[in-house]
Amino acid sequence: MRQHEHELDDLHVQPLVITFEAGPLAQAYVRRTGLKWPLLVDQSRELYEAYGMLRGRWWDIYGPASWWVYAKLLFQGRRLRRPTDDVHQLGGDVLIDPAGVVRLHHIGRGPADRPDVSRLLHVIQEVSI
Secondary structure (H helix, E strand, O other): OHHHHHHHHHOOOOOOEEEOOOHHHHHHHHHHHOOOOOEEEOOOOHHHHHOOOOEOOHHHHHOHHHHHHHHHHHHOOOOOOOOOOOOOEOOEEEEEOOOOOEEEEEEOOOOOOOOOHHHHHHHHHHHHO
8 A cells, every 4th residue: 555655645545544553563563664655553342343343264374375375474474473462353444535435445364364455545546426
């Protein structure tokens, strides 16, 4: 997403990053990634639950799809970090338009399951027309 920050700005999109990790872990994430978007801490995981992002199964978290993503990151020279909290918490992506209508609701089936950024941009552009 961050590689498309200018496109998101041009489309007047305001990303919001949500995490259940608070305090030093959230602060370290912001520093490490250079995050410029707002970060909301949902320690009670009410938003996760409201959007159906529950707990992932063992195979989804540790299966071949995850290993493939991590292998690609290593090949790109990225350094993997040890998990710091609940690796079974599923995440996802939700696009909500200015009127509050959910335009995309993707629940990840594991750390490797994210919608392609081009798909997100396509949905945003459709709503902007």
